[in-house]
Amino acid sequence: MTPAVTFTNVTRHFGTVRAVDAVDLTIAEGSFFAMLGPSGSGKTTCLRLISGFEQPNAGSIRIFGEDVSRTPPNRRNVNTVFQDYALFPHMNVRDNVAYGLMVKGVGRSARYAKAEEMLALVKLDAYGDRKPGQLSGGQRQRVALARALVNEPKVLLLDEPLGALDLKLREAMQDELKALQQRLGITFVFVTHDQGEALSMADSLAVFNNGRIAQIGTPAEIYGQPRTRFVADFVGSSNVLPPALTQTLGGPARWSSLRPEALRLTAPQEAPLAGPVTSLRYLGSGTRVTVAAKGADIGVFLPAGHPVPATGDYTGIGFAPGALHVMDEA
Amino acid sequence: MTATLPIRGAGDRLSGLFWRRPGVLLALLIAPPLLWLGVVYLGSLAALLMQSFYSIDEFSGVVVEEFTTKTYAELLRPSNFDIIIRTLLMSAAVTLGAAIIAFPIAYFAARYARGRWKAVFYLGILLPLWSSYLVKVYAWKLILAKEGILTWAAEGIGAGFVLDAVLSLPGIGGNSLSTSFIGTWLVFLYVWLPYMILPMQASLERVPLSMLEASADLGATPAQTFRSVILPLAMPGVIAGSIFTFSLTMGDYIIPQIIGTSARFVGQAVYQLQGTAGNLPLAAAFAVVPIVIMLVYLTLAKRAGAFDAL
Numbered sequence: 001m002t003p004a005v006t007f008t009n010v011t012r013h014f015g016t017v018r019a020v021d022a023v024d025l026t027i028a029e030g031s032f033f034a035m036l037g038p039s040g041s042g043k044t045t046c047l048r049l050i051s052g053f054e055q056p057n058a059g060s061i062r063i064f065g066e067d068v069s070r071t072p073p074n075r076r077n078v079n080t081v082f083q084d085y086a087l088f089p090h091m092n093v094r095d096n097v098a099y100g101l102m103v104k105g106v107g108r109s110a111r112y113a114k115a116e117e118m119l120a121l122v123k124l125d126a127y128g129d130r131k132p133g134q135l136s137g138g139q140r141q142r143v144a145l146a147r148a149l150v151n152e153p154k155v156l157l158l159d160e161p162l163g164a165l166d167l168k169l170r171e172a173m174q175d176e177l178k179a180l181q182q183r184l185g186i187t188f189v190f191v192t193h194d195q196g197e198a199l200s201m202a203d204s205l206a207v208f209n210n211g212r213i214a215q216i217g218t219p220a221e222i223y224g225q226p227r228t229r230f231v232a233d234f235v236g237s238s239n240v241l242p243p244a245l246t247q248t249l250g251g252p253a254r255w256s257s258l259r260p261e262a263l264r265l266t267a268p269q270e271a272p273l274a275g276p277v278t279s280l281r282y283l284g285s286g287t288r289v290t291v292a293a294k295g296a297d298i299g300v301f302l303p304a305g306h307p308v309p310a311t312g313d314y315t316g317i318g319f320a321p322g323a324l325h326v327m328d329e330a
Numbered sequence: 331m332t333a334t335l336p337i338r339g340a341g342d343r344l345s346g347l348f349w350r351r352p353g354v355l356l357a358l359l360i361a362p363p364l365l366w367l368g369v370v371y372l373g374s375l376a377a378l379l380m381q382s383f384y385s386i387d388e389f390s391g392v393v394v395e396e397f398t399t400k401t402y403a404e405l406l407r408p409s410n411f412d413i414i415i416r417t418l419l420m421s422a423a424v425t426l427g428a429a430i431i432a433f434p435i436a437y438f439a440a441r442y443a444r445g446r447w448k449a450v451f452y453l454g455i456l457l458p459l460w461s462s463y464l465v466k467v468y469a470w471k472l473i474l475a476k477e478g479i480l481t482w483a484a485e486g487i488g489a490g491f492v493l494d495a496v497l498s499l500p501g502i503g504g505n506s507l508s509t510s511f512i513g514t515w516l517v518f519l520y521v522w523l524p525y526m527i528l529p530m531q532a533s534l535e536r537v538p539l540s541m542l543e544a545s546a547d548l549g550a551t552p553a554q555t556f557r558s559v560i561l562p563l564a565m566p567g568v569i570a571g572s573i574f575t576f577s578l579t580m581g582d583y584i585i586p587q588i589i590g591t592s593a594r595f596v597g598q599a600v601y602q603l604q605g606t607a608g609n610l611p612l613a614a615a616f617a618v619v620p621i622v623i624m625l626v627y628l629t630l631a632k633r634a635g636a637f638d639a640l
Binding site: 051052053072073074075078079080082083084086087088089090099100102103104147148150151 | 538540541543544545546547548549550551554558559562563635
């Protein structure tokens with residue numbers, strides 16, 4: 001099967017800054033692919049390289065096997081949901097959604113029929129006559145989605161699509177986007193800095209750091225077996241242990257990670273790690289306890305219902321033998 | 331330790347008053363301009379309007395202070411009506427020309443100019459406004475005159491025939507550029523151009539790049555993006571600029587006097603009627619014409635949806 005998007009040794013620099021640095025990437029057709037990373041890590045530039053708003057300085061980009069490195073955005077069969085939605089303020093919702101068909105010369109009644117169909121898909125049937133300014137943030141997001149889908153793109157690109165929504169709405173939209181993607185079977189590529197969002201929505205994801213891909217894999221692989229310190233730290237705020245500490249816990253002299261939820265508090269005697277509690281953070285579903293042990297601050301996730309220690313209490317930390325994950329790279 | 335800090339003088343007392351009663355500050359701030367605009371400006375406009383409904387006694391030359399529409403009827407006399415049409419066409423031509431020339435400049439400034447280039451842009455636009463309007467107009471007279479630099483340069487590069495062809499155009503041509511409507515148009519265009527560029531640039535600056543990208547992303551060619559997105563969104567700025575170029579041209583009486591033919595414009599007619607001719611009612615009626623035209627123009631623009639993007 002031809003992959004939806006293929007990057008071969010793609011580099012894009014702005015002046016001396018290498019925003020994307022020799023990236024190789026393959027996105028399978030029909031997948032929900034996330035590009036995760038902190039700001040300035042190159043994930044958005046990668047998205048813009050796919051949509052055509054940026055051109056690679058080196059390397060090639062293929063969409064369904066076709067080299068599009070020198071194809072302008074208006075001739076690429078991909079569409080984008082913009083971070084700020086970028087709805088046209090002087091057009092009503094129906095004209096916004098029908099825009100992609102209008103510029104292709106589709107007749108008025110045909111394009112309006114299709115626009116209404118798209119609005120129904122995002123549950124905004126009755127909103128065609130409104131102006132974007134009269135909609136809430138969540139509704140604007142749906143219009144942007146309908147507008148991007150009207151051309152039936154081969155790949156849908158989403159640039160931090162949920163960033164501007166409040167928590168409740170964001171969770172609802174996450175479910176909806178996922179359901180929509182499964183229904184339409186289109187390849188979705190979305191950029192986010194929210195690791196929870198990436199883990200919960202994507203089939204596979206790439207973690208970006210400094211213009212390069214630090215790791216690529218399924219959410220379970222990324223979360224369970226981070227390859228580098230950066231990935232372990234960025235995805236799920238893991239405890240990253242230096243080689244010396246790994247050794248005292250029975251591992252090799254390499255960096256390792258311990259997930260906070262894989263740890264439990266025990267009696268200090270005979271515990272592999274022990275120290276005083278330095279801070280407590282209540283999270284609702286549990287409490288994050290920070291323990292100063294062997295020169296490191298170890299975070300332990302204590303599920304609700306367990307007795308919570310007081311700050312200053314001396315406690316031990318225990319974990320199952322498989323919980324210590326040794327990383328390949330420093 | 332107290333919960334409040336001590337009052338440190340009259341300033342603190344005053345700002346305390348403004349905080350408790352925000353209306354007082356607002357009233358103090360808007361009262362002077364309201365007086366100025368309301369009494370001085372609207373008052374004189376009302377006086378002007380009133381004057382235009384008086385008439386002049388043809389024998390004694392005395393203003394008859396009785397309501398009549400006779401003076402307005404006089405505007406429709408061919409010699410007067412020609413002045414109105416001529417002024418209207420000139421204003422429209424100047425506005426159109428200014429819009430076409432200003433757009434790329436404003437677009438460059440809004441989209442690409444940053445930092446130092448932005449300063450260069452503003453300086454370039456505003457610098458001509460620092461020098462006297464009269465100096466600029468006389469400078470243009472020298473440039474456009476038959477023995478002027480333009481004719482000299484055109485002949486120097488062997489393009490004298492182009493200039494001759496332009497000057498032989500019926501109606502707008504003439505003996506030389508400085509004595510033709512084309513010359514008047516060129517000078518109007520130069521003098522009012524900054525007033526078109528600045529509002530256009532301000533409105534273009536408010537169009538986010540992502541909107542242009544969205545248009546391209548959805549398959550629009552650059553020309554389609556210009557027509558369907560950039561132009562409608564820039565329209566409020568274009569209209570604002572055209573209000574300046576249009577009304578400034580309609581009211582001006584100096585440029586057509588120095589550069590152009592002897593045919594008169596509305597501004598010149600007002601100047602002569604209230605001065606040498608002493609026909610204040612007709613001068614007032616002439617002065618109302620640009621106001622009415624502007625109102626009609628703005629109504630039409632609004633109906634055409636020019637302000638939808640506001």
